[in-house]
Amino acid sequence: MVVSTRPNGEKGDSRGIPITDVARLLGVPMPTLRSWELRYGIPELSGRPSGQHRRYRPDEVNALRLMRDEIARGEQAALAAQSVRRMLGGQGQAQELILRVLDAAERMDAAGIRARLDLAADALGLAGCLDDVLLPAMRQVGVWWAAGHCDVAQERMATEAVRAWLDRRSAFAPAPTRSRPILLACGPSDLHTIGLESMALLLRSQGWPCRLLGARAPTATVAAAARASSAAAVIVVSHLASGRLRAVESIRAVHELGIDVFYAGNAFSTPRSRRGVPGRYLGVRVQDACADLTQALEPTELGG
Incomplete structure (x- = not known):
């Protein structure tokens, strides 16, 4: 360089x-x-x-x-x-x-x-x-x-x-003000976690407890963790077009548990790539994604 x-x-x-x-x-x-x-x-x-x-x-x-x-x-x-x-x-x-x-x-x-x-x-x-x-x-x-x-x-x-x-920065985030955690995971084929870690940091700064499942998170692991933690939501990120279908499997598995699921990444950047995928697409900017997620989950959190 x-x-x-x-x-x-x-x-x-x-x-x-x-x-x-x-x-x-x-x-x-x-x-x-x-x-x-x-x-x-x-x-x-x-x-x-x-x-x-x-x-x-x-x-x-x-x-x-x-x-x-x-x-x-x-x-x-x-x-x-x-x-x-x-x-x-x-x-x-x-x-x-x-x-x-x-x-x-x-x-x-x-x-x-x-x-x-x-x-x-x-x-x-x-x-x-x-x-x-x-x-x-x-x-x-x-x-x-x-x-x-x-x-x-x-x-x-x-x-x-x-x-x-x-x-x-995450170590100095304020104490959570919400009760149930948000889980963040890369698709089973995806390695890059910087975007996921950035989103977790911003969510933590806004009072959300977060748990990072990291790179190449298997579908079974994501579903089991979401169920065991009573997660408020799960975010699945996939940047590889070749890994999109495996990421969709994770999204579907969470959706079938009745847990709110969100997704992001280059693998979902076009309307066609999002067709038929359950849950909600979070876009390309971290701050907009966090705002959309909070808006979607806040009524549930307040009600709980």
Whole structure:
């Protein structure tokens, strides 16, 4: 991973990510990426080649990811582009903080990553830090690793530094104000838990007791834990399209117990991927997911 300073003082990847890699990692065809740039200005044209050799900076990959997510939610492309520009317009400070986290990751500076996340939480609040700095930065590290722009040692160091930061924040969360726990689990095929841990931290900060079942949680384990703990709800997260069906099995197993079930992740990013799945889809932002879950469960909690 190489982070450098461009002439205008903005930091970024001096090589950028090739359009072929961005298309593969985002699951968006190259012609569509070019169309978004040429027709809608997402990301903004920067005077560089827009053809086969186009390379994207971290902020540009983020803009493309937002565009993909808006369209996946059913927005028309032109309206999605307007939404993305509004979101990016309010991300100036967040973008700078993302770049500082990435700079620390590039230098293998775990303490620096944690310190920059503390700065982000102070500046943006916990929810803003999670949604607008921590998760975008980790997605970018994942993009670089998958494209061969950083090695496995850097990726693992960044992941463990972020996980340590989340654990420390969780340790100082307020005492729960609700009685029944929320269980959070990855699908049986899914390994990545940072998003799940981020959601648990924000829920804990709002008074929910949480129990993390972690990566590759078997369906039987999720169902047994939900029953034994009298869970208020279960959240199942799956990012791998190849693991979607196994994640749906876990969702169905919880639903059949009569327990509220919610789900999230890239495997469910399109309306088609959610068709016939019981429970409620939580979207792509942690703070919105927690608000939706609380709104759905609060009447039950108050009644109990």
